[in-house]
Structures are given as C-alpha cells and as structure tokens.
Amino acid sequence: MGNELPKVGQEPARRAALVSATISEIGQAGSLDVTVGQIAKRAGMSPALAHYYFATKDAIFLAAMRHILTEFGLLVRAGTARARTPSERLNAIIDASLSSEQFADEIVAAWLVFYVQAQRSPEAARLLRVYARRLHSNLMHSLTALVSRSHAHSIAEGMASMIDGIYIRHALQDSAPDRPRARALVRDYLRLTVAEAGARLDPTH
Amino acid sequence: MGNELPKVGQEPARRAALVSATISEIGQAGSLDVTVGQIAKRAGMSPALAHYYFATKDAIFLAAMRHILTEFGLLVRAGTARARTPSERLNAIIDASLSSEQFADEIVAAWLVFYVQAQRSPEAARLLRVYARRLHSNLMHSLTALVSRSHAHSIAEGMASMIDGIYIRHALQDSAPDRPRARALVRDYLRLTVAEAGARLDPTH
C-alpha cells in the first residue's frame, strides 16, 4: 500500500507552536485549566486547527510534557558528556536539574502541574516514572563508583527528593532557595553522605 | 445588633462532613476536578445544601486545606511538647511531617493538589506560606541551639525541601521511599549537616 505522502510541511511547525503555547499557558495559569482556545490563540491558529493536529486536549498536554522531559534529558546528557570523573558527573546532573532553563517559572509551574496530572493520567504517570527512573539510574551509575550499592541507593533517593522539593518550593515563590543556594544545598548533601559512607576513591571498578 | 441566633446545630457537622468528603474526593480523583455534586453526595447531602453552607466551591477547597494544615499543626505541637532537647524536638518535627496520617495517600494527593492551587489562588498561597514559614521557624528555633544562624538557615531549607520532595515522590507512588526510610533519610541529613557545622552541644543558650 501507501507510498510516502507528500508533505507541505506545516505540521511540525504547528505542533511545536502548540506545545510551546501549552507550556506558556499552563505556566501562566498555574494549572491545567487552560482551554484549547487559549492555547490555539497563543499559537496563532484557530481551536479547530489545534484539534486537527492533536486528537484531544490530553494529547496536547502529553506532547508538552514529553517536550519538557526531552529537553531535560538533553541537558543532562550535554552536561555529563563533558564530565570525566564520577564526582564531576554527579555535579553535572545536579547542575542540569537546577539549570536556569529548568528553573524558569513557566517550566517549574508546568512540572508541578504535570505531577498532579500524573495522578490521573496513566500515560503522564508513565512519562514521569521514566524521568524518575533515569535520574535514579544516572545517579546510581556514578555513586556506585564511590560508595556501596545500598549507600548509593539512599543517597540517590535523598538527592532526588531534595531536588524535587526545591522545585515545589520554588513554584511557591516565597522562601525558596535561589539557584546557587539550591545547588550548594544538594552538593553539600552529596559530599557529606558520600564522605560518611566511606569514600573508596579507587577507580578499580 | 443581632442577638445570638438560635442554632439547631447541624452546621458544624455538615461543614465537617463536606471538608472530609472534599479531601477524599480530591485524593481519589488526584485533582481539583471534582464537582460540588460529587462532594455533596459523599457527604450525604444535596449539592444545593453544600452551597448553603459554603458560598462557592473555592470556599470548600480552602476549608479543606485549612483543615489539613490545622491537623498538621496539631501533630507537630503534640510531638514537640514531649521533646526535651533541641535534638528531640527536631526529630519530633520530622516524625510529624512524615507521620502515617500525613502519609495517607489521600492526604498526600490533596497536598499536591493544593500546591498547584496555590499558584492561582492567593488565599491558598497564603495558607501554604503560613505552613512553610511555621515549619521553617520551628526548625530554626531548635537548630540555632545547635549551630550558627546561617548554618541553621541552610539546614532548615534542606530539610524542608527534602520532606516536600519525599511527598511529591510518594504521590507518584513508584520509587518513593517508604515511611521509615524517609525518616532515616531526613534524620541522616540533619545529623550530618549539624555535625559538620560544628556542633556545640552546650546548653548555655
């Protein structure tokens, strides 16, 4: 059956515009209570066209979430690629997690909203689990070079919790640590826990 | 003007029922997308009656949030009342924050939803700030007995972030530390940071 379809090629641009508009609208509204109309308007098209490219509103949200997750993944990979030692790699992960891009108000608000959405939408939950699992395994990879497996597990949990907590407090504006402070907080935690777990710095493994 | 109104006295019970039903519904739905109808049904009354006791749906949500915050406050006070040393008090605060009551799925889901709600509703934001501020000042009160003010500030921020992060991860079910593990995580953080800050255990102050 089908040959390749001829494409006029508006589709990718339109989809990207919708995804970006969705993140902005969610960030501004601070909730999922944004209408397809609002999103479409910000993306410069009619609501009907938004439905032409995405079957349902939920599909738009998921695409936006996937976009944020992908961007984050790229950021982490870019950072860790330069790192030479486990320690450097861990710091790179922290820095990526707390990068200015991820710390933008709009993005933080969107994350928070997606966390809530994950309680309802199985697909959203799946995406968030992929993120959590990848972060955990990234941390584990570097940590097990420094401490025992069970210690590494605890430390990874602590770091991830702290990072997520910093985000949620940032979303709430008040009393949240700023970026450099947040970084220092997580780095200190990493340093102290690794030190206590008895660093074996041998690169045997 | 008015004399005391004669009360048949259904009001407190009905309000309490609505608040409790709201938390359950939000917890179960995992979002604020619950209708007054659902809440009223679970509370055993007609939607119209719910509106008789609460002017708007938002007022119901805020009452539910206030309830959760109040319960949490009571839990903390009960725990810290028994504590004799700063260290004991800090552990009591951790335990209260991660108590089984607060860790109930329903309550965790409600918290998460309220966090999101705070991005829109100024009153919700205010309530959450009161909670954050009280937690911070409670922690500071005990921490300053052990370490310098600036160290205390950092440690309090780290603890609060970690606790909030544990919650958000718990709401997501997967890969979240269970209660004892969560407690150990925060206690370890407290112990290590206080030790590093140079514990002066003298009870002079």
Place this chain on the structure above:
DNA sequence: TTTTCCTGATTGATCAGTCAATAAAAAACC
C-alpha cells in the same frame, strides 16, 4: 411565626470536539 435546614428544578456559561466548506498546493492524468 421566625429561623434554620433542606431539596428538586432551573439557568447560564463554558468548552471539547465535530463538521461542512474553502483554498491552495501537489500529483496524476491526458
């Protein structure tokens, strides 16, 4: 007989999603 308590029915708004219609580009046909 005034006040509290309670409900069924209704209203008014808001929206997600659909549809019919149109235009323009690309492909197919002659």
Place this chain on the structure above:
DNA sequence: GGTTTTTTATTGACTGATCAATCAGGAAAA
C-alpha cells in the same frame, strides 16, 4: 503544458455535555 483530482491546511459555526450557582418552595424546630 494544461486540466483534473487528491491531499493538506484552515476556519467559522455548531452541538452536546457538564456544572457552579440560584431560587422558589417546603418542613421541622424554637
């Protein structure tokens, strides 16, 4: 090369459903 047909892109108008909030009315208590 010119005409017809298909495909993609786009919209305004509509529909169907959902719900918050209101209201008019009624019963029991004080």
